[in-house]
Amino acid sequence: MRSQISHRLMVAVAATILVAFSLFGVSLIVSQHEAMTSEIELQANQLSETIKSSTRYAMLRNRPDQVHEIIDTIGQQEGIDQVRIFNKEGKVSYADEKALIGSLVDKDAESCYACHAADAPLERLSMSERTRTFRANGGRRALGIINPIYNTPSCSESDCHAHPASQTVLGVLDVTMSLESVDRQMAANRRRALILVPAAILAASGMIWILFRSLVLKPMQRLVEATDVVASGNLDYRLEVKRNDEFGRLDESFNAMTEKLAEAQKQILQSNKLASLGQLTAGIAHEINNPLTGVLTYSSFLLKRAPADSEMKEDLETVVREAKRCREIVKGLLDFSRQVPTRKTSIDCNQVIDRALGIVDNQLGVRNIQVTKTLQTDLPEVTGDANQLVQVLINLLVNAADAIGDQGGEIFISSGVKDLNGGRHVEIKVADTGCGIPRDQVDQVFDPFFTSKGTEGTGLGLAVVWGIVQEHGGAIRVDSKPERGTTFTLLLPVHFTLRPTTTEDTDDAPM
Amino acid sequence: MTHRCDVLVVEDELVVREAARKILLEENLAVAMANDVDEAVAILEGTSCRLVLTDLMLPGASGFDLLGLTRKRWPSTEVVVITGYATVDHAVMTFREGAFDFVPKPFDIGELLGVVRRALRFSADRPALLALAPSTSEDEVADERNDSCYFLGRHSWARLHTDGSATLGVAETFPRLLDKIEQLELPAPEEHSRQGQLLARILAQGEIVYRVWSPLSGTVLAANPRISHSIDLIDRDPCGAGWLIRIIPHDLDRELELLDRRRFGLE
Numbered sequence: 001m002r003s004q005i006s007h008r009l010m011v012a013v014a015a016t017i018l019v020a021f022s023l024f025g026v027s028l029i030v031s032q033h034e035a036m037t038s039e040i041e042l043q044a045n046q047l048s049e050t051i052k053s054s055t056r057y058a059m060l061r062n063r064p065d066q067v068h069e070i071i072d073t074i075g076q077q078e079g080i081d082q083v084r085i086f087n088k089e090g091k092v093s094y095a096d097e098k099a100l101i102g103s104l105v106d107k108d109a110e111s112c113y114a115c116h117a118a119d120a121p122l123e124r125l126s127m128s129e130r131t132r133t134f135r136a137n138g139g140r141r142a143l144g145i146i147n148p149i150y151n152t153p154s155c156s157e158s159d160c161h162a163h164p165a166s167q168t169v170l171g172v173l174d175v176t177m178s179l180e181s182v183d184r185q186m187a188a189n190r191r192r193a194l195i196l197v198p199a200a201i202l203a204a205s206g207m208i209w210i211l212f213r214s215l216v217l218k219p220m221q222r223l224v225e226a227t228d229v230v231a232s233g234n235l236d237y238r239l240e241v242k243r244n245d246e247f248g249r250l251d252e253s254f255n256a257m258t259e260k261l262a263e264a265q266k267q268i269l270q271s272n273k274l275a276s277l278g279q280l281t282a283g284i285a286h287e288i289n290n291p292l293t294g295v296l297t298y299s300s301f302l303l304k305r306a307p308a309d310s311e312m313k314e315d316l317e318t319v320v321r322e323a324k325r326c327r328e329i330v331k332g333l334l335d336f337s338r339q340v341p342t343r344k345t346s347i348d349c350n351q352v353i354d355r356a357l358g359i360v361d362n363q364l365g366v367r368n369i370q371v372t373k374t375l376q377t378d379l380p381e382v383t384g385d386a387n388q389l390v391q392v393l394i395n396l397l398v399n400a401a402d403a404i405g406d407q408g409g410e411i412f413i414s415s416g417v418k419d420l421n422g423g424r425h426v427e428i429k430v431a432d433t434g435c436g437i438p439r440d441q442v443d444q445v446f447d448p449f450f451t452s453k454g455t456e457g458t459g460l461g462l463a464v465v466w467g468i469v470q471e472h473g474g475a476i477r478v479d480s481k482p483e484r485g486t487t488f489t490l491l492l493p494v495h496f497t498l499r500p501t502t503t504e505d506t507d508d509a510p511m
Numbered sequence: 512m513t514h515r516c517d518v519l520v521v522e523d524e525l526v527v528r529e530a531a532r533k534i535l536l537e538e539n540l541a542v543a544m545a546n547d548v549d550e551a552v553a554i555l556e557g558t559s560c561r562l563v564l565t566d567l568m569l570p571g572a573s574g575f576d577l578l579g580l581t582r583k584r585w586p587s588t589e590v591v592v593i594t595g596y597a598t599v600d601h602a603v604m605t606f607r608e609g610a611f612d613f614v615p616k617p618f619d620i621g622e623l624l625g626v627v628r629r630a631l632r633f634s635a636d637r638p639a640l641l642a643l644a645p646s647t648s649e650d651e652v653a654d655e656r657n658d659s660c661y662f663l664g665r666h667s668w669a670r671l672h673t674d675g676s677a678t679l680g681v682a683e684t685f686p687r688l689l690d691k692i693e694q695l696e697l698p699a700p701e702e703h704s705r706q707g708q709l710l711a712r713i714l715a716q717g718e719i720v721y722r723v724w725s726p727l728s729g730t731v732l733a734a735n736p737r738i739s740h741s742i743d744l745i746d747r748d749p750c751g752a753g754w755l756i757r758i759i760p761h762d763l764d765r766e767l768e769l770l771d772r773r774r775f776g777l778e
Contacts, residue, residue: 286595290524293617297530300620301537327617387764391675398673460732460757464675467730467759 006212010205017201025193029186036182040143041131047074048147048175051083055094060158064094071096081142081176085149088171112146112172133179141179146172219247223254235262281333288330296323346381347389349415349426349492355386356393357413364401368408376416380494382426384472389492392468395461396430396488403434403486417494424494425474431487437480445478516558518627519543521551521565521577522593527616531564531593534620535627548572548580555585561634562611562627566593567601575608582609587637589630593618602707602724603769606664613724621720629688629721640684660750661770663726667710668750669770671763676732679710680754681723686746690715695742697734697756704729704758706766711755713745727766729758 051074058066067085075083075096085094090105090112105112125148136142149170156165163170222239229237235258239251299319306313353375364371393413400411410433418427437445444450446466469476473493480486517540522528528544535542543558545551547569554560563581567574578590589611594601605613611630614623633640659671662682670678696712704710710725734756738744744753760766 289595289616290527293524294526294530296617296619297534301533323617324619385762388675395674460672460676461674463732464759467732468675471730471759471761 006209006217009212010208013208014201014205017204018197021193021197021200025197029189029193032189033182033186036185037133037143037179040177040179040182041127041145043079044131044143044145044175044177045127045147047080047177048145048173050074051175052147052149052173055085060154062158067094079178079181081136081178082174083176084174086171086174088167088169093171136176136178141183142176143179144174144176146174148172216247219243219251223247223250226254230258230261235265285330285334288326292323292326292330296320296327299323344383344385347384347386348381349379349389349428350375350377352386352389353393353413353415353428355390356397359390359394360397360401364397364411367401367404367406369401369404370408370410372410372412374412374414376414379415379426380417380424382472382492382494384492385468388468388471392465392490393428393430395465396490399461399488400430400432400434400486403432403436405434409433418491420491425491426494428490428492429487430490431485433485436482436484436486437478438482442478442480446476515541516543516554516560517541517631518562518564519545519551519554519558519560521545521548521563521569521574523547523566523569527566527593531623534623537620538624538627540627540631546570548574548577551577552580555581555588559585560588562630563588563590564593564614564627565590566595568595575604578605578608578610587634589634591626591630603663606666607769607771610664612664612666619720621718622722624717625715625719625721628690628719629685632688633684636687640687661726661767661772663707663724663770667723667726669726669760670754671760675759676757677727677729677760677763678735678754678757679704679726681711681745681749683749685723686749686753689713689721690717690719692742692745695738695745695755698731700731700733702731703761704731704756706769723755726770727758727760728762729760732757732759 051071055067055070058064058070071083071085071094074080080096083094083096084092084100084105086092086105092100092103092105095101125146127145130147131143131145133141133143149172151163151165151167151170153165155163155170156167226237226239237258238255241248241251241255243251299316303313303316303320306316353373357371357373397411397413404411412429412431414429416427416429418425441450446462450462466476469490469492475491477489477491478486479489518535520528520531520535520542522531522544523546528546532542532544543554543560545554548571551563551565555563563577565574565577569577574592578592581588581590590609592601592605592610592613594605594613594615602613611633612626614626660668661671662668665682665684667679667681667685670680672678692713692715694714696714698704698710704725705728706726707724709722711723713721713723715721735744735752735754738753738755745755747753
């Protein structure tokens with residue numbers, strides 16, 4: 001499972017890097033290519049302008065030899081493929097390559113296409129329209145720029161009278177520059193990218209794998225091993241919590257879970273042990289009871305017949321007394337083995353409150369008492385006897401109503417959660433606007449037969465409340481201000497495991 | 512052939528049977544003995560017995576079988592069950608099946624005599640005792656009292672109060688079957704009472720012990736303060752002012768189901 005996760009992660013990382021780097025690389029190469037090309041283009045344009053202006057004088061003077069010389073010189077420079085000047089008919093007049101002079105350039109050739117694409121030749125062109133890239137002989141890429149030579153008055157008025165004034169364009173200067181250096185650079189870049197991207201993918205995947213291993217796989221492996229140990233029955237196993245991250249928290253909750261599990265198992269074991277011990281003792285005690293009946297009866301009879309003040313009477317008294325002691329011991333064993341079934345269930349305290357209110361509702365309504373209920377939803381459940389807790393609340397509500405009397409008032413009942421002494425508790429408050437409890441009597445309210453209601457009350461309501469709350473492992477507190485009202489605060493532990501109410505009291509149970 | 516038989520002891524344990532016989536003979540009672548249910552039935556068919564004292568665990572049919580049979584065929588014969596060890600189930604069951612009472616082993620002389628005397632007196636005065644109307648209470652109306660009362664056979668009762676406590680006491684017939692009460696032993700506050708187990712011991716002259724079984728389990732709040740001053744309240748108003756102790760019930764829902772609403776149990 002874990003190898004699959006790491007593999008999947010690495011494949012995903014590699015794919016992401018591949019896509020990202022490819023997009024990035026391609027856009028970088030494209031923009032670089034564009035920048036370099038436009039620079040060449042600019043160079044070519046400048047060159048072409050330079051040639052045009054430097055040959056102008058020679059042209060005006062009608063000195064073709066000078067033009068040839070200039071073109072030859074320039075054409076020898078590195079990066080310049082070809083320099084040609086051809087006239088309007090397409091006849092090459094000057095070229096750095098002498099063989100071309102006099103040849104005709106087809107109007108459909110790439111150098112003419114820009115102007116001659118339309119039927120009538122265009123005379124003014126922008127720079128981009130004048131440039132073109134193409135594959136020259138041998139597959140090398142080249143950039144060509146044409147520069148039309150326009151007729152100017154100085155041309156038509158010159159002594160040679162070579163060009164009539166009616167002509168707009170006298171010819172075209174065509175400079176072709178090699179793009180080889182650009183292409184070389186681009187190829188190098190591409191090669192570099194082809195090496196870099198896989199390297200990056202490898203490095204990133206490797207890093208991810210190492211991180212995954214140390215951050216996820218190892219702690220996970222630890223947990224899996226710990227789970228196996230616990231599953232094999234060692235509930236004392238605890239993980240050392242080393243980290244502060246999610247895995248640290250997982251370790252902590254694993255430990256807490258194991259602890260709870262151990263506790264639960266211990267309780268089950270304990271109760272199983274008690275149950276089997278109980279069966280055993282019950283069996284033995286039952287068998288002992290028969291002979292003990294005989295011993296007790298016959299020794300009692302002998303005792304009755306024994307002469308007063310005799311040694312025999314004393315001895316028999318000992319026998320009877322010790323037989324009775326035996327009986328008590330057996331009875332104790334039997335009481336111990338007896339499991340008193342308890343009816344404790346998980347209880348939603350809000351339901352308990354609603355049930356209690358439902359029962360005393362009428363009584364409160366008649367006495368003009370307003371009840372305000374503030375219940376927290378999603379209360380954790382407590383373990384106990386729902387009926388007993390309803391009784392607790394009824395008693396508290398009835399007390400509150402009695403404290404308020406007949407002139408009307410308010411009762412506030414609320415539920416909530418409170419953490420106390422390291423344990424979670426459900427807190428229920430019953431507050432009234434009644435007469436309150438005199439300061440000197442607050443400590444006595446839970447005592448049996450303490451009552452402020454004269455002959456009306458039994459004085460047991462709060463004693464019963466106290467007893468039930470104790471039975472549930474809870475606590476109850478009273479805060480009272482005379483003439484202002486009384487608040488009873490009830491705390492019931494969440495997840496309270498009941499102590500078995502079986503055996504402490506053995507004195508008065510029969511055999 | 513019919514001869515007088517006061518008590519028929521049905522017990523397979525020889526030593527217990529002989530011990531019971533010896534105790535009963537001391538009271539000048541006519542005692543018959545049986546080893547199992549078949550023998551017991553044979554005796555009952557030939558002789559009219561006032562009381563059957565039977566163990567629960569017998570070879571073959573059980574003491575419960577004999578109890579049912581006796582109630583059906585010889586309704587005027589009372590049955591007291593001897594239990595090896597009294598569980599709540601056994602105790603409550605014996606009353607539900609119509610037993611007069613039960614006596615847990617091992618018993619001593621006073622304990623056995625206490626229950627046998629009561630049973631014989633009940634059988635002797637049965638119609639009058641069964642017709643015994645609830646006496647009017649000192650501070651409460653009997654009808655209202657009946658609504659909140661639950662009975663363990665015709666032995667003891669529990670009364671529920673609106674404050675969540677319960678008072679426990681002995682049934683009306685109980686005091687009428689006793690000798691002069693000398694002493695009353697009640698559990699102290701904070702102690703626990705348990706359904707079907709000892710609630711109180713009433714001691715009478717001649718080391719006779721009458722035991723009262725509790726109808727409910729709970730924590731004892733207090734004993735009746737008035738009864739400690741005048742024990743004869745039990746005699747005068749057993750179901751009212753003569754209540755014995757007040758408890759906080761532990762397991763009311765379950766235990767009430769096992770009790771009777773009727774005053775004299777199954778008649």
